[in-house]
Amino acid sequence: MLTMEEFLMIRDLYNQGLNISQIAQITGFDRKTVRKYLSARTPPSPQPRTGTSSKLDPFKEYIQQRISDHPLSAARIYREIREQGFTGKYTIVKDYIRTIRPSKSVPAVFRYETEPGVQAQVDWAECGHLDVDGQRRKLYCFSMILGHSRMRYMVFTLSTNVYTLIQCHIDAFEYFGGYTEEILYDNIKTVILKRAIRAGDHQWNPKFGDFFQHHGFIPRLCRPYCPQTKGKIENSIGYMKRDFLLGGTFSSLDDMNRQLLQWCNRVNAEPHGTTHEIPFDRLQRENLKSMAGIPAYRLRREERRKISREAYISYLGNRYSVPYRYAGREAILELHDDRMIVRVGTEIICSHTVVPGHARIVREKEHFSGLLAEAMRCNAQSGAASRPLFRMIEPEVEHRPLSVYEGLSGEVRQ
Structure with missing residues (x-):
């Protein structure tokens, strides 16, 4: 049975325009429970039992x-x-x-406390949906927590692909001022493609493998069906949803992340419920690996695109021009932050600044220079070399002497 506070919270979320599924996802209650308490005016109170027989x-x-x-x-x-x-x-x-069955003993769980600088934990969480440029997109939250100090870093994203995962790691390392010897993950394809019995035989995602080898940390995988393995990160995400996201008001994704960073700074400056110490203070003893002596990791994304007959490529719902002579060929997009380099084979053919929004066209005039003259020349050559579909011929007329026609008329010339 819900408390009065929980009942009012469900009503408040519904009045904000959220549907039953969204409320259930945010609060953790079953949709049937949400529907039941939305239709009730007050939480039902337990009825006193009567002395009647059963x-x-x-x-x-x-x-x-x-x-x-x-x-x-x-x-x-x-x-x-x-x-x-x-x-x-x-x-x-x-x-x-249920009232007479002997209670089962709950197996005790040993709380594993990591030494300073040894391990961090990473996880993704789904946090509802967001309207972006008129499209409904899933909203995710990346979370990393340092095992010893309990320092948290979180950021909202619209994707969980490997490029987003790597960028979130870079941002977290900068926030913490370094990184741990190893990081614990779920069995997700952006980290590992195929898990083996021995850790040395794991088949890592090649792009993520390049990232962790560049920095020199060791990726660890959670044991299957053992949620206690990464309890610190799961508790942190649940706390964020209850203490920050629930009932919050935001104007954009950037505003959400700005407020989330402020929230992280606040909770990292308060005593943690388990250690009873302030995470910022314990961070001084984390002994993290410094990023000072490591070259900045160049996050390079590559995506393949087919160049259209009109000499455009499509990326994130927008169209970008390329030199017309490459129409119909396959291109590789190299993406660096907000810059896009277009390559055909080993040749770089153009570059663009990635623009926000949807259904926009970015056209460079020089990409089409000479196209009209070439098209007219091709049309002229095509017209000169073309053959007609058919030809007309004059009918053959038989030539006869005039006497033949005079005989037909019945006249005899004297």
Whole structure:
């Protein structure tokens, strides 16, 4: 049963225009629960039990004995007492068994505390949707936390591809002032393509492999089906959703990230719930690897495109011109921040500044210089060399002497 605060929070999110699925994703409640409390005016309060007898009373002694002998399921007990004459519902049986079943012991979990500078944890989280240039896009949050100090870094993105992942790492390293010896990841394709029994046989994503080899840190993978392996990062993401994202108001993705960075600075300056120390203070003892002696990593993205017959390529919904003589060929786009270099084979044919928005056309006049003259020349040559589809010929006329026609008219010339 929800508390009054949770009930009012659901109502507030609904009044902000969020639908049931979005509210369920943000709050963690089931959609049925959200729908139930949206239709209710106040949270239902537990009703006092009356002293009336229950249909289950004659069978309680039998149920207690069966449960004490064997850990039978409520469905099994229900079938047995129905054969003995019970006419009530299964829910009554299940609720009663829940009160008498011996509680199971929860296995203790050993909290693993990392030494300074040893390990960080990384994860992605889905955070609803965002309207960008009239399109509905998924919103993700990249999160990295240092295992010893509990320093957090988070940023919202619209993609989880390997290029975004690498850029988020670079930004996190700059925020922390360095990086740990190893970083823990889920089994995601942007990090690893094929997991092997031995770590040395893993098949890493080649682009991410180039990045971690450049910096010299060791990627580690979570054990399958063991969420405790990266509990620090999962707790951090859940806390962010509750303490920052829930009920927040933002004007754009940039505004969201600006406010999120302020939030990270605030929580990193407050005592952590586990260590009871301020993460910024513990950061001084992290002994991170410095980035000072490492050349800046050049994040180079490459994407393949087919040049259209009109001599344009498409990227992120916008069209960019290329020299017309390359129309119809395959090009490689080299993307560096907001710059795009277009290459055909080993030849660089042009470059552009990537523009924001959607359905925009970036046209360079020199890319089409000489195209009209060449087209006219081709048309003239084509017209001169073309053959007609058909030809007309004059009918053949038979030439006869005049006497033939005079004989036909019946006249005789004297």
